[in-house]
Structures are given as C-alpha cells and as structure tokens.
Amino acid sequence: MFETIIFSLLNGLVYGLLLFLLSSGLTLIFSMMGVLNLAHAGFYMLSAYFAYSISIHLGFWYGLLFAPLIVGFIGAMVERYGLRKVHKFGHVPELIFTFGVAFLLEELVQFVWGRNQLAYNKPEILEGSLFTLFGADFPIYKMFMLIVSVVIFIILLSVLKYTRTGLIIRAAVGHPNVVGMLGHNVPLIFMVTFGVGTALAGIAGAIAGPVLGTYPGMASGLGGIMFVVVIFGGLGSLGGAFIASLMIGLIQTFAIAIDASLSDVFLLMDIVITEQTFMYDIWVTSLSQVAPLIPYLMMVVMLIFRPAGLMGARES
Amino acid sequence: MSHLTRICRAESVVRKKRLRILWLCFAVILLALPLVTSxxxxxxxxxxxxxxxxxxxxxxxxxxxxxxxxxxxxxxxxxxxxxxxxxxxxxxxxxxxxxxxxxxxxxxxxxxxxxxxxxxxxxxxxxxxxxxxxxxxxxxxxxxxxxxxxxxxxxxxxxxxxxxxxxxxxxxxxxxxxxxxxxxxxxxxxxxxxxxxxxxxxxxxxxxxxxxxxxxxxxxxxxxxxxxxxxxxxxxxxxxxxxxxxxxxxxxxxxxxxxxxxxxxxxxxxxxxxxxxxxxxxxxxxxxxxxxxxxxxxxxxxxxxxxxxxxLLAPNGLTGLIMMHTDAYHNRKLATLIKPYLLGMLPLTAAFIGVVSLLEMFSHRNEAAVGDDSMLLFYIDVDISTWFPWVGFTLLSLLGLAGLRVVIPVVRASWDAANEMQILSNSTINNESDS
The missing domain is CATH 1.10.3470 (ABC transporter involved in vitamin B12 uptake, BtuC)
Structure with a gap:
C-alpha cells in the first residue's frame, strides 16, 4: 500500500511536470492570441521524431538540443505564414486552421517515418534505476525528466518575472492592444511566443519520446489532456496550469493504481451486484478503467461552473 | 412605394418558382443517379x-x-x-x-x-x-x-x-x-x-x-x-x-x-x-x-x-470558389474566363503531377520491399532507383509553380474584368428604378 502511494506520487509528479512543459507554451499562446493551438501536441510529436532522427546520427544529447529548436522555428513559421493570414477571418477559422495543422502533422509524420513505433532509446548514462524501494525500481530517466521539467519551469518563470522581455510578454497576455499602442511590434511578439511555446512542447517531445513511445498516435494520446490542463488551470495563468498539470498527473496515476469499483462500495452496504442487476457494467467498472475519463469530466464540470478556470482572470 | 413592393413581390415569386425547379431537379438527379453507375x-x-x-x-x-x-x-x-x-x-x-x-x-x-x-x-x-x-x-x-x-x-x-x-x-x-x-x-x-x-x-x-x-x-x-x-x-x-x-x-x-x-x-x-x-x-x-x-x-x-x-486560400470553401462566378454569370462574361482558366490549368496540372509524383515516390521508397523499385505514376512506369524520375518530377513541379506565378495575375485580371462590369450594370439598374 505504502509503496503504491510513493510510486504513484513520483510517477504522477513526472507525468504532471511533463504536462506542464506542454501546457505552459499552450497557455501562453492561448492567452496572448486567444487561439487554442490544437496542433500543440502535433509539434510535441514532431519533435520526438526529429530527436529520434538526430539521435541515431549524432546521439541523444544533440537530438535533445536541436529538435526543439527546429520545431520552434517551424512553429514560428506556421504562425507567420499560416495563422496570421487566417487571423483576420476570426477565432473560429483560427481554431479550424490549427486543427488542420494537427491533422496534417500526424499524416506527415507517418509519411516520412512510417506507421510503426520507432526505437528511440535513452542514452546509456540514463539507463538503469536510481533507487530501489520495497523491491521496485525508480528509473534514472524519470528523475532526469523531472529535473529537466523543473529547470525549464524555473527558467521560464524567471524570464517572465524578471526580464524586460517577460514584462512585455506579460503585458501582451492581458492587453495586446495597449502593448501595440506603446510601440511594440505585437505580431513579432506573437510569432516569437508561438515559436517558444512550440519549442517547449518540443523539449517535452524529445524527453518523452523514449519512455512514452515515439509513434503516430502519441499526439492524440496526450493532446486532449493538454487542453484539459490549460482550461482547468485557467486562461493565461501559468500558476494555474502548473497546479492543474500536477493535479491531473497525480489523479490519473492514482486512479490507474486503484482497482476498486462502485460494486465494492455497494458491497460495504451489503448490496451484491450480479450480472442481472440493472446497468451492471456501470457498477463494476473499476476506477482504473475510467482513469482516462477523469480529466475530461473535470474539464467539462469546470467549464460549466467556472469557464475562467482555476486561476484564470478572464473568459475566452 | 407600391411600385417597389410590386417589384419585390414579383421577384420573390420568380425566386420561389426557381427554387421549386431546383428541388425538382435535385429529386430527379437523386432518382436517376443509380441508372448511370455500377x-x-x-x-x-x-x-x-x-x-x-x-x-x-x-x-x-x-x-x-x-x-x-x-x-x-x-x-x-x-x-x-x-x-x-x-x-x-x-x-x-x-x-x-x-x-x-x-x-x-x-x-x-x-x-x-x-x-x-x-x-x-x-x-x-x-x-x-x-x-x-x-x-x-x-x-x-x-x-x-x-x-x-x-x-x-x-x-x-x-x-x-x-x-x-x-x-x-x-x-x-x-x-x-x-x-x-x-x-x-x-x-x-x-x-x-x-x-x-x-x-x-x-x-x-x-x-x-x-x-x-x-x-x-x-x-x-x-x-x-x-x-x-x-x-x-x-x-x-x-x-x-x-x-x-x-x-x-x-x-x-x-x-x-x-x-x-x-x-x-x-x-x-x-x-x-x-x-x-x-x-x-x-x-x-x-x-x-x-x-x-x-x-x-x-x-x-x-x-x-x-x-x-x-x-488558407479559399476560406469560403469549394462552393465559394464556384459562387465567385455568379457576378460574371449575370454579366454574361463567363465565356471570357474559359481561356485564362485553361491557361491556368496548364501549370497547375504540371505542379500537381510533379508534387504528387514526388510524394508517391518517396512513400514507395519507404514502404515497399527492398528491390521493388518500379511503380506506376499517372500511367507511366517509373523506376525510382534511378535519378531520372526524381530530377524530372522536381523540375516539373518547379516549372509548374513558376508558371503559376506568371499565370495567376493574368487569371486574376480577367476575373476582375469579368466582374467589374457588374458594378456598372448594377448602377444603371439602380438609376432606372430611381427614375
């Protein structure tokens, strides 16, 4: 019992921080431009593929360095030559455009790298386990993911809080028009933010590829959860995204570990569920089975009762 | 005023009649389509x-x-x-x-x-x-x-x-x-x-x-x-x-x-x-x-x-592309567009064939078994192990794209010309009804 809690806690933390790496860029873009970038997870996947290709030629570390840079550049170009063009038609075409990019990225990845999962491996230094607790191993690589995520979080926070660029970006999040009036090049800020945001997703892709698997479905697997984080945490709130990431990471890993269902609760009340009971399959569905559902349920409930999210200042 | 309402009513009657014909055509097409297919x-x-x-x-x-x-x-x-x-x-x-x-x-x-x-x-x-x-x-x-x-x-x-x-x-x-x-x-x-x-x-x-x-x-x-x-x-x-x-x-x-x-x-x-x-x-x-x-x-x-x-290019969709021509149709200028469009189709087809062939050859190289180098592209047998098709289709697509750059202004100009008359004819109609 105790070891399950410890390991769920650690795994949830790793997963949650990875989610934060993805959603931090997404929430910056969302709050500044009002566009929910549906292709964000696509860039995450693209980066994993680039990192794989670079890693087989130059090694893992070069992949980790260059893949996010390339993806960030591609992201900036998508903003410059795609999104900016669609912007004048309104928010709905923008959403549709990013949906199209997501669709295209998934097909493009299959076109170039094929449909199978790639053997994107961890570097040798990060193989093996860091410590063994109650007979279960905790891999070094997960600790590495944890450290990278935390370092990126600290860098991002300090850039936003303590530099002039960060000041302008924070201003542009809330009041892009006023920032434009003050003489800053708002389209350039948008482009750079979009590029940096996708690069952050790129880092997440490059470090997640070896553990979560590098395959064409990796974007749609994580994409939905990412929107949940951004919306649950609140529009434009990095703090909210941070809390929501950890919450969802922890809830999902704990839910997977728990094999109880409603029928167990009924059993405590001396009600036995059999196959003849009305709506039998609802009562016997275990918590681990519905774990993938929980985030979406959280999002829908949040959107109904508080569309601004946990810490969001305004509605979309 | 009564004159205007009479015109409007007459117009809406015409429109309703036309709509009824359209629905009838739709039904007939739906009924007849299976007769012409497998x-x-x-x-x-x-x-x-x-x-x-x-x-x-x-x-x-x-x-x-x-x-x-x-x-x-x-x-x-x-x-x-x-x-x-x-x-x-x-x-x-x-x-x-x-x-x-x-x-x-x-x-x-x-x-x-x-x-x-x-x-x-x-x-x-x-x-x-x-x-x-x-x-x-x-x-x-x-x-x-x-x-x-x-x-x-x-x-x-x-x-x-x-x-x-x-x-x-x-x-x-x-x-x-x-x-x-x-x-x-x-x-x-x-x-x-x-x-x-x-x-x-x-x-x-x-x-x-x-x-x-x-x-x-x-x-x-x-x-x-x-x-x-x-x-x-x-x-x-x-x-x-x-x-x-x-x-x-x-x-x-x-x-x-x-x-x-x-x-x-x-x-x-x-x-x-x-x-x-x-x-x-x-x-x-x-x-x-x-x-x-x-x-x-x-x-x-x-x-x-x-x-x-x-x-990116046609936010009104394919129907929007068709509907772009209603003004030209009302001006009876649709025929003037045939020639520039045919001219435009030429580089477009070249670019299309070139790009699609490159994509298909790339995909074939990745997916097919080793040694299976021949494939059929647009009714042509191609051997992708040689350099010739790669260079050829790249040239074709580049040529097509370059041609598009040249042709698009021409097409646009003739489209503008076909529509421009509309503004003139519209204003003449307005003048008539005003008097």
Missing part, C-alpha cells in the same frame, strides 16, 4: 447521402449558428446505436417498419443534444468548442466501457432484412438501400433548408454575428443556440440511422473525435457559408475516402493538404 457506385452514392445529411446537420451549428463543435459525431453515433437496437427489436417481433429507423435515431440524437446542449450552449466560441470536445472524449471512452448499450470495441450489429416488408420493400439489395437513403436525404435536406429560412434559423444567424445585439432586441441567445443545437442533433441522429441501416453495424469509431473531425473537414472544405456547401464537401471527401484511397495510401495526407489549402 454497384460500387451505388454504395458510394449511399455513403454520400449519409455523409451529406450529417455534414448539413453539422453546418447548422458551424455555418448558421457560429458554434464550432469538435464532438458532433456523438449525436450521429448515438442515433446509430439507437437505430441498431431498434432493428434488433424489430427483428424480435416489434412491429415497426424499418424505413422509419432514421426518425428513431433522430429522436435519440435530439434527446441527447437537448441534455448536453442545455449546458454547453450557454457560451459560443472556444468554451463551446472545448465542452463539445470534452463530451466527445467522455462518450467515446464510455462507448468502450459500457458494453450493454455500446457493445464495447466490436460495437453492436443487427440485420436490416429481418423486419416486416414495407409495401413489398425489404431493403435486401443495395439499390433499395440507396433509394431508402436518397429519400431520407431529400426529406432531411428539405427540412434543414426550411429550418435555415425560418425565424429560428435567421435568429441563429443573428446570434452568430452578434449575440449581444440579439439579446438587446429581446431574444435569449442561449435559447436560440439550444434550438439550433437540438435540431442539428436530430438530423445528425437521422444520418446515424441511415448509416445503421446501410452498414448494419455501429462501433465507437462512428462517434469518436476522429469522426467528429471528419465531418468538420467535410463541411469546411465544401464551404460553411452556403447551404449546399456541406453536400459538396461530403461528395468530395467521400470520393477521396473511397476512390482515391483505393489508388494511393497517401489519401489522408492529400486530405490534410486540401483542408489546409482551403483554410
């Missing part, structure tokens, strides 16, 4: 009927109500599941003619849309889109867990031939299924058209364009959105019902987010600003899905490229 063609036509009803229903939200849904396949799928269960009941002796199945699917979709829409339509825009997405994920995941209604991963299936015959009509051969689908397609399209012209449809337009102002006039935007949403859910369920009859099986792949994305693609590629847009999108996408997918594995890539191209 068996495979009839299957595709049936698919087009289903896809068109669904895409039209979707466009009641996106095009007419301004609500972007990422989860509309939920109502299609629920309608389909309900219809399969109804077919099963009919097979067990419940006396309901199976031709009414889509109505049952529609009612099921309507109830589901009412339950979900009662809270999701409170806001439009991104919030609505995200709620629809969340609901779609929830329902799609439930479809796998809740086996008794959804049948788990293998879905639920039934048999359309078990029910009582409807005036000697048993829906065993594919052609009868087609006529069943075509009749429902016609009825649904007729109903949706008149919905879009009804006060409820017009108010949906108003809420789409400016919800605040509509509220000021005294309407509740949420109620108006809900009405559109429920109606759209009904017709999505109808489409699901036709689908259930045709395939006799419904699985979770009919209501997941991929299915929802596909219907959005259809509506948008066709053109969400026009009533017929989604039908054109459904036709194009169904052909891509059935015919092109038989020729190449890359059809989804082409679909994505077509979609991105539409969003």
């Amino acid at each position: 068996n495979f063609g009839i299957t595709i036509l049936t698919q087009i009927c289903v896809a068109s009803v669904f895409a039209l229903a979707y466009n009641m939200l996106l095009g007419q109500g301004g609500m972007l849904s990422f989860g509309h396949a939920v109502y299609f799928g629920l309608g389909g599941y309900a219809s399969i269960h109804l077919m099963e009941l009919v097979g067990n002796g419940v006396p309901v003619p199976l031709v009414l199945t889509p109505l049952f699917g529609g009612l099921f979709g309507l109830i589901a849309a009412f339950l979900i829409g009662s809270f999701s339509t409170r806001r439009a825009g991104t919030v609505f889109a995200m709620i629809s997405f969340g609901i779609a994920e929830l329902v799609a995941a439930s479809a796998i867990i809740l086996v008794s209604f959804f049948g788990g991963e293998e879905g639920v299936s039934s048999d359309r031939t078990m029910g009582p015959a409807f005036f000697g009509y048993e829906m065993i051969p594919q052609i009868e299924v087609y006529y069943f689908a075509a009749v429902w397609f016609f009825l649904a399209t007729y109903a949706m058209y008149h919905f879009s012209r009804s006060p409820a449809g017009r108010l949906a337009n108003a809420v789409r364009d400016n919800a605040e102002r509509t509220q000021f006039i005294g309407y509740n935007p949420q109620k108006i959105r809900l009405v559109s949403f429920v109606a759209s859910g009904f017709f999505a369920g109808v489409a699901g019902g036709i689908f259930a009859i045709q395939y006799e099986i419904v699985t979770d792949s009919n209501l997941n987010t991929a299915a929802s994305g596909l219907v959005m693609l259809q509506a948008y590629i066709g053109g969400i600003g026009y009533f017929v847009g989604p039908v054109i999108g459904a036709i194009v996408m169904t052909l891509l899905n059935t015919v092109v997918s038989g020729v190449t594995d890359l059809w989804l890539l082409y679909t994505g490229l077509l979609f991105i191209g539409t969003v």
Whole structure:
C-alpha cells in the first residue's frame, strides 16, 4: 500500500511536470492570441521524431538540443505564414486552421517515418534505476525528466518575472492592444511566443519520446489532456496550469493504481451486484478503467461552473 | 412605394418558382443517379447521402449558428446505436417498419443534444468548442466501457432484412438501400433548408454575428443556440440511422473525435457559408475516402493538404470558389474566363503531377520491399532507383509553380474584368428604378 502511494506520487509528479512543459507554451499562446493551438501536441510529436532522427546520427544529447529548436522555428513559421493570414477571418477559422495543422502533422509524420513505433532509446548514462524501494525500481530517466521539467519551469518563470522581455510578454497576455499602442511590434511578439511555446512542447517531445513511445498516435494520446490542463488551470495563468498539470498527473496515476469499483462500495452496504442487476457494467467498472475519463469530466464540470478556470482572470 | 413592393413581390415569386425547379431537379438527379453507375457506385452514392445529411446537420451549428463543435459525431453515433437496437427489436417481433429507423435515431440524437446542449450552449466560441470536445472524449471512452448499450470495441450489429416488408420493400439489395437513403436525404435536406429560412434559423444567424445585439432586441441567445443545437442533433441522429441501416453495424469509431473531425473537414472544405456547401464537401471527401484511397495510401495526407489549402486560400470553401462566378454569370462574361482558366490549368496540372509524383515516390521508397523499385505514376512506369524520375518530377513541379506565378495575375485580371462590369450594370439598374 505504502509503496503504491510513493510510486504513484513520483510517477504522477513526472507525468504532471511533463504536462506542464506542454501546457505552459499552450497557455501562453492561448492567452496572448486567444487561439487554442490544437496542433500543440502535433509539434510535441514532431519533435520526438526529429530527436529520434538526430539521435541515431549524432546521439541523444544533440537530438535533445536541436529538435526543439527546429520545431520552434517551424512553429514560428506556421504562425507567420499560416495563422496570421487566417487571423483576420476570426477565432473560429483560427481554431479550424490549427486543427488542420494537427491533422496534417500526424499524416506527415507517418509519411516520412512510417506507421510503426520507432526505437528511440535513452542514452546509456540514463539507463538503469536510481533507487530501489520495497523491491521496485525508480528509473534514472524519470528523475532526469523531472529535473529537466523543473529547470525549464524555473527558467521560464524567471524570464517572465524578471526580464524586460517577460514584462512585455506579460503585458501582451492581458492587453495586446495597449502593448501595440506603446510601440511594440505585437505580431513579432506573437510569432516569437508561438515559436517558444512550440519549442517547449518540443523539449517535452524529445524527453518523452523514449519512455512514452515515439509513434503516430502519441499526439492524440496526450493532446486532449493538454487542453484539459490549460482550461482547468485557467486562461493565461501559468500558476494555474502548473497546479492543474500536477493535479491531473497525480489523479490519473492514482486512479490507474486503484482497482476498486462502485460494486465494492455497494458491497460495504451489503448490496451484491450480479450480472442481472440493472446497468451492471456501470457498477463494476473499476476506477482504473475510467482513469482516462477523469480529466475530461473535470474539464467539462469546470467549464460549466467556472469557464475562467482555476486561476484564470478572464473568459475566452 | 407600391411600385417597389410590386417589384419585390414579383421577384420573390420568380425566386420561389426557381427554387421549386431546383428541388425538382435535385429529386430527379437523386432518382436517376443509380441508372448511370455500377454497384460500387451505388454504395458510394449511399455513403454520400449519409455523409451529406450529417455534414448539413453539422453546418447548422458551424455555418448558421457560429458554434464550432469538435464532438458532433456523438449525436450521429448515438442515433446509430439507437437505430441498431431498434432493428434488433424489430427483428424480435416489434412491429415497426424499418424505413422509419432514421426518425428513431433522430429522436435519440435530439434527446441527447437537448441534455448536453442545455449546458454547453450557454457560451459560443472556444468554451463551446472545448465542452463539445470534452463530451466527445467522455462518450467515446464510455462507448468502450459500457458494453450493454455500446457493445464495447466490436460495437453492436443487427440485420436490416429481418423486419416486416414495407409495401413489398425489404431493403435486401443495395439499390433499395440507396433509394431508402436518397429519400431520407431529400426529406432531411428539405427540412434543414426550411429550418435555415425560418425565424429560428435567421435568429441563429443573428446570434452568430452578434449575440449581444440579439439579446438587446429581446431574444435569449442561449435559447436560440439550444434550438439550433437540438435540431442539428436530430438530423445528425437521422444520418446515424441511415448509416445503421446501410452498414448494419455501429462501433465507437462512428462517434469518436476522429469522426467528429471528419465531418468538420467535410463541411469546411465544401464551404460553411452556403447551404449546399456541406453536400459538396461530403461528395468530395467521400470520393477521396473511397476512390482515391483505393489508388494511393497517401489519401489522408492529400486530405490534410486540401483542408489546409482551403483554410488558407479559399476560406469560403469549394462552393465559394464556384459562387465567385455568379457576378460574371449575370454579366454574361463567363465565356471570357474559359481561356485564362485553361491557361491556368496548364501549370497547375504540371505542379500537381510533379508534387504528387514526388510524394508517391518517396512513400514507395519507404514502404515497399527492398528491390521493388518500379511503380506506376499517372500511367507511366517509373523506376525510382534511378535519378531520372526524381530530377524530372522536381523540375516539373518547379516549372509548374513558376508558371503559376506568371499565370495567376493574368487569371486574376480577367476575373476582375469579368466582374467589374457588374458594378456598372448594377448602377444603371439602380438609376432606372430611381427614375
């Protein structure tokens, strides 16, 4: 019992921080431009593929360095030559455009790298386990993911809080028009933010590829959860995204570990569920089975009762 | 004043007459189409009927109500599941003619849309889109867990031939299924058209364009959105019902987010600003899905490229491209466009053949077995192990793209010329009526 809690806690933390790496860029873009970038997870996947290709030629570390840079550049170009063009038609075409990019990225990845999962491996230094607790191993690589995520979080926070660029970006999040009036090049800020945001997703892709698997479905697997984080945490709130990431990471890993269902609760009340009971399959569905559902349920409930999210200042 | 009203009335009579002729043509085309195609063609036509009803229903939200849904396949799928269960009941002796199945699917979709829409339509825009997405994920995941209604991963299936015959009509051969689908397609399209012209449809337009102002006039935007949403859910369920009859099986792949994305693609590629847009999108996408997918594995890539191209270059969709020519038509200048368009087709075709060939050769190099170097491209045998086709098709695409750069201004200029006269003739008409 105790070891399950410890390991769920650690795994949830790793997963949650990875989610934060993805959603931090997404929430910056969302709050500044009002566009929910549906292709964000696509860039995450693209980066994993680039990192794989670079890693087989130059090694893992070069992949980790260059893949996010390339993806960030591609992201900036998508903003410059795609999104900016669609912007004048309104928010709905923008959403549709990013949906199209997501669709295209998934097909493009299959076109170039094929449909199978790639053997994107961890570097040798990060193989093996860091410590063994109650007979279960905790891999070094997960600790590495944890450290990278935390370092990126600290860098991002300090850039936003303590530099002039960060000041302008924070201003542009809330009041892009006023920032434009003050003489800053708002389209350039948008482009750079979009590029940096996708690069952050790129880092997440490059470090997640070896553990979560590098395959064409990796974007749609994580994409939905990412929107949940951004919306649950609140529009434009990095703090909210941070809390929501950890919450969802922890809830999902704990839910997977728990094999109880409603029928167990009924059993405590001396009600036995059999196959003849009305709506039998609802009562016997275990918590681990519905774990993938929980985030979406959280999002829908949040959107109904508080569309601004946990810490969001305004509605979309 | 009375003169003006008389003109208006006369015009609307003409318009109504023309509309009636259009509906008649539509019915005749639907009836006559199977006569000119093969068996495979009839299957595709049936698919087009289903896809068109669904895409039209979707466009009641996106095009007419301004609500972007990422989860509309939920109502299609629920309608389909309900219809399969109804077919099963009919097979067990419940006396309901199976031709009414889509109505049952529609009612099921309507109830589901009412339950979900009662809270999701409170806001439009991104919030609505995200709620629809969340609901779609929830329902799609439930479809796998809740086996008794959804049948788990293998879905639920039934048999359309078990029910009582409807005036000697048993829906065993594919052609009868087609006529069943075509009749429902016609009825649904007729109903949706008149919905879009009804006060409820017009108010949906108003809420789409400016919800605040509509509220000021005294309407509740949420109620108006809900009405559109429920109606759209009904017709999505109808489409699901036709689908259930045709395939006799419904699985979770009919209501997941991929299915929802596909219907959005259809509506948008066709053109969400026009009533017929989604039908054109459904036709194009169904052909891509059935015919092109038989020729190449890359059809989804082409679909994505077509979609991105539409969003960037033709935001009014394929219908918008056709409708761009109404002014030229009224000016009787359409013929002047034939020559420049033919000129434009030349580099376009070159670029198309070049780029598609490069993509196909690249894909063949990746996918085919080692040593299998020959492939058929546009009726030409190509050996991809030599450098010649690579260089040749690259040159062809570059040449085509360069040619496009030269030709596009010419085409645009002649298009402008064909439309410019309109402003002149319009003003002369106005002058006449003023005097």
